[in-house]
Amino acid sequence: MHCEPLGQDEIADLEIDEDLKAQRWIWCFERLGWSVLGLFLLAGLLGVFGGGRLSEAESRDEAGRVTVWFEQFARVDTPVTLKVRVMAVQQPDLLWLHLSKSYFDRTRIDRIMPEPERTVVTQDVIRFGFDPNQASEQGLILISLTPIQFGQLRGSLGLADGPAVEFHQIVYP
Amino acid sequence: MESVLHAATMYIVLLVLFRISGRRTLAEASTFDFVLLLIISEATQQAMTGSDYSMTNALLVISTLILLDVLLTFLLKRFRGLDKAVNGLPLIVVSHGRPLRERMASARVDEDDILEAARRTRGLERLEQIKFAVLERSGGISIIPFERP
Numbered sequence: 001m002h003c004e005p006l007g008q009d010e011i012a013d014l015e016i017d018e019d020l021k022a023q024r025w026i027w028c029f030e031r032l033g034w035s036v037l038g039l040f041l042l043a044g045l046l047g048v049f050g051g052g053r054l055s056e057a058e059s060r061d062e063a064g065r066v067t068v069w070f071e072q073f074a075r076v077d078t079p080v081t082l083k084v085r086v087m088a089v090q091q092p093d094l095l096w097l098h099l100s101k102s103y104f105d106r107t108r109i110d111r112i113m114p115e116p117e118r119t120v121v122t123q124d125v126i127r128f129g130f131d132p133n134q135a136s137e138q139g140l141i142l143i144s145l146t147p148i149q150f151g152q153l154r155g156s157l158g159l160a161d162g163p164a165v166e167f168h169q170i171v172y173p
Numbered sequence: 174m175e176s177v178l179h180a181a182t183m184y185i186v187l188l189v190l191f192r193i194s195g196r197r198t199l200a201e202a203s204t205f206d207f208v209l210l211l212i213i214s215e216a217t218q219q220a221m222t223g224s225d226y227s228m229t230n231a232l233l234v235i236s237t238l239i240l241l242d243v244l245l246t247f248l249l250k251r252f253r254g255l256d257k258a259v260n261g262l263p264l265i266v267v268s269h270g271r272p273l274r275e276r277m278a279s280a281r282v283d284e285d286d287i288l289e290a291a292r293r294t295r296g297l298e299r300l301e302q303i304k305f306a307v308l309e310r311s312g313g314i315s316i317i318p319f320e321r322p
Contacts, residue, residue: 017263077224
């Protein structure tokens with residue numbers, strides 16, 4: 001970024017507010033801005049703002065009974081899906097899955113597949129009761145939800161009588 | 174509350190983004206540039222209003238934008254340095270028929286742009302007929318020809 005300086009005689013007729021030093025700063029800022037924009041787009045493509053390779057994450061308990069696949073990066077008002085796999089022992093009653101209430105307070109649950117037979121809301125958790133035949137060993141539970149607040153989102157998901165899995169998400173505005 | 178913050182953030186972000194894109198981008202707007210502007214405005218509108226389509230929200234957003242614009246105008250008048258940073262500076266790109274190549278390259282202006290402006294505004298045919306060509310703050314090119322005897 002160079003500027004050939006002009007002699008005062010050369011531009012004597014022209015009343016102009018040229019400031020080459022400031023002009024060079026402005027060009028530097030422009031070039032720096034292009035680099036920042038390029039990096040921003042690259043980060044977006046890689047999934048730093050959700051929906052890409054770097055965003056995919058998995059969390060499971062030590063025994064491997066509950067596994068959650070989730071997006072590490074999400075955006076306000078943009079739906080994301082929690083994919084849950086439960087390896088539960090056979091039981092005649094409903095299979096109860098607990099989701100922490102603090103997580104639920106900052107998201108809006110749009111849809112759960114398969115649909116729970118029962119839902120119970122308590123002070124700390126929301127309990128979803130699934131038909132054990134539907135949420136079987138090989139079956140997956142999909143929770144489609146939309147974050148409604150930005151910031152760090154901490155969730156906990158687990159079985160009523162067993163382990164819980166913690167997961168963290170960053171929600172962009 | 175959120176609408177005001179969203180509108181203010183978008184105003185500042187757009188100000189910086191358009192500054193980064195350089196003044197040449199919008200001054201010589203082509204049909205595609207207009208289409209691009211429409212797309213940008215659509216994306217911006219959704220980020221500012223979200224899913225709140227109420228009249229109150231629209232009034233809040235519009236009031237924020239207008240007030241910020243008035244404030245910016247006031248600050249630009251008050252602080253010369255800020256004015257230079259936001260609106261840029263005029264730059265001589267041709268002096269006495271001599272193209273100033275380094276300046277032109279840095280400002281992303283080529284000889285064809287200058288000759289086009291010379292033909293369109295002054296009816297000039299050659300670079301040697303130009304005394305000064307100035308890339309203005311608005312992004313347009315002003316042509317000052319040599320005085321004819």
